Amino acid sequence: MVIFPFILLANPQLKKNTSLVRHEQIHWRQALELLVVGFYLWYVLEFVWLYLRFRNWDKAYRSISFEREAYSRQNEPNYLKRRKFWAFTGYL
Numbered sequence: 001m002v003i004f005p006f007i008l009l010a011n012p013q014l015k016k017n018t019s020l021v022r023h024e025q026i027h028w029r030q031a032l033e034l035l036v037v038g039f040y041l042w043y044v045l046e047f048v049w050l051y052l053r054f055r056n057w058d059k060a061y062r063s064i065s066f067e068r069e070a071y072s073r074q075n076e077p078n079y080l081k082r083r084k085f086w087a088f089t090g091y092l
Helices: 012-016 018-033 037-054 057-063 065-073 087-091
Strands: none
Touching: 012 018, 018 037, 018 065, 037 057, 037 065, 057 065, 065 087
């Protein structure tokens, strides 16, 4: 998880999981673009709206635009080099 400016992993072995690390790096970039506070505020508000819509925690979580971008691009090694500013808006 990203608690800006840190990426926190449950245990040191997870550093070897490049997809997970890249997923969190994407969130780090999203947070930076939204000046950190904006990212967390948007994340929570979008989750609440989606939870009320779906009435399903996992579906709401996976439908958040930030998560959709991160999950869909976590296996692309060069994604962050070519990622456009506010790319998560393409997943709204």
